[in-house]
Amino acid sequence: MFLDFKNSGDTSDLINKKHALIDEQTSPLQRIMWAYNINEPEKRFFENNICAFHVGNGYFLSVAHNLRIQAGYYRSISQEIYKKELLPILDGAQTRFLDQQYFTDDYTGKKYLNTDDPANLQVIANILKQKRFDTRWVTLSKKKICKPHLLFQFKNNLFYNDTALTRYFGTENYLFEQAIHQHTFLLEVELVKAFYSADIALYRIVDAPKEIIDRIPSVDINYDFLDESMDKIYCLQSSPAGSAGRLLNAADMEGMLDHFNVFPDEVEGNYVFEGFRYLIKGYFRFGSSGAPYLFYDGAREKYVVNAIQSEASGIQLSIKNEREGNYQYINAIASPLYIIKDELEKYLQEP
Numbered sequence: 001m002f003l004d005f006k007n008s009g010d011t012s013d014l015i016n017k018k019h020a021l022i023d024e025q026t027s028p029l030q031r032i033m034w035a036y037n038i039n040e041p042e043k044r045f046f047e048n049n050i051c052a053f054h055v056g057n058g059y060f061l062s063v064a065h066n067l068r069i070q071a072g073y074y075r076s077i078s079q080e081i082y083k084k085e086l087l088p089i090l091d092g093a094q095t096r097f098l099d100q101q102y103f104t105d106d107y108t109g110k111k112y113l114n115t116d117d118p119a120n121l122q123v124i125a126n127i128l129k130q131k132r133f134d135t136r137w138v139t140l141s142k143k144k145i146c147k148p149h150l151l152f153q154f155k156n157n158l159f160y161n162d163t164a165l166t167r168y169f170g171t172e173n174y175l176f177e178q179a180i181h182q183h184t185f186l187l188e189v190e191l192v193k194a195f196y197s198a199d200i201a202l203y204r205i206v207d208a209p210k211e212i213i214d215r216i217p218s219v220d221i222n223y224d225f226l227d228e229s230m231d232k233i234y235c236l237q238s239s240p241a242g243s244a245g246r247l248l249n250a251a252d253m254e255g256m257l258d259h260f261n262v263f264p265d266e267v268e269g270n271y272v273f274e275g276f277r278y279l280i281k282g283y284f285r286f287g288s289s290g291a292p293y294l295f296y297d298g299a300r301e302k303y304v305v306n307a308i309q310s311e312a313s314g315i316q317l318s319i320k321n322e323r324e325g326n327y328q329y330i331n332a333i334a335s336p337l338y339i340i341k342d343e344l345e346k347y348l349q350e351p
Helices: 011-022 079-089 092-101 118-130 137-142 210-215 337-348
Strands: 029-036 045-056 059-062 076-078 102-105 110-113 147-154 174-177 182-195 200-205 233-238 246-263 271-281 292-297 302-316 327-336
Touching (some): 011 233, 011 246, 011 292, 011 302, 029 059, 029 233, 045 302, 076 079, 092 102, 092 118, 137 182, 182 337, 200 337, 271 302, 327 337
Antiparallel strands (some): 029 147, 059 200, 102 110, 174 182, 182 200, 233 246, 302 327
């Protein structure tokens, strides 16, 4: 039986543990974004922002539904992929249009997007969609068109205030973001397993020293299946006005469900979200997918993660006697880690 956190331990100690969940030096919450041209600072570009959190040994959990969404177009592409996979399926007019929107760099062997005109980007997306050219993020990763990376952002230019660890980072995996006054350090991750029906994805850091991985704060997993008698849980997500900060907010368990929802995939075919879920009431921002839900485990004297923010659950409103499209999003659907316990433990226990 779990202890009520309000009656467990010293209040000041619990406040400090909450602070640790949101502080940049101690929080397990980070973000994953797909990076183009990671070794070319002047051409580097990031897209597909998603929350993720560290569960130890370089493994991160997030959601899976962003993986099979179409990016629409690519920011850069190798000439090899372009010539072998795309050029043969284009007609003459489409080839000429893409040649106008991309320039070729013979030194890097890539074609780079040279337009930010929304109309032109939409035409590119329409061409690729018509030709059924796969721009889902999971495919862009597999083809190394772009790769997922963890973003660690700090107020100073040291990785976790450690000079020795900071020396591992060079121009290819560090940047100062002047507009937001943040120092960003990058670590590549690979997708280990996507549990699509559960809407959970497991990633792992690649090509990073053990000293780096060991320094990254993590959170322990609790696999129990909770119900509405749970006193209080907390959502750890990006701050409301920007993804660089963090927010820890209280939420309430309102119920449980055996879920069913069809998620679109234009390439492999639609798939189904199904299985047990939590219905949760509490603040969540759009863009919080992948955020962990935690509670205070009095026995272990720490906050532990139990579920992941997956979907918004709207309440339909009637405005001027119209209901179509009128929704208020005050409820969330979360995936408990209980539903992938056996498979997840297998991966996390591997050396």
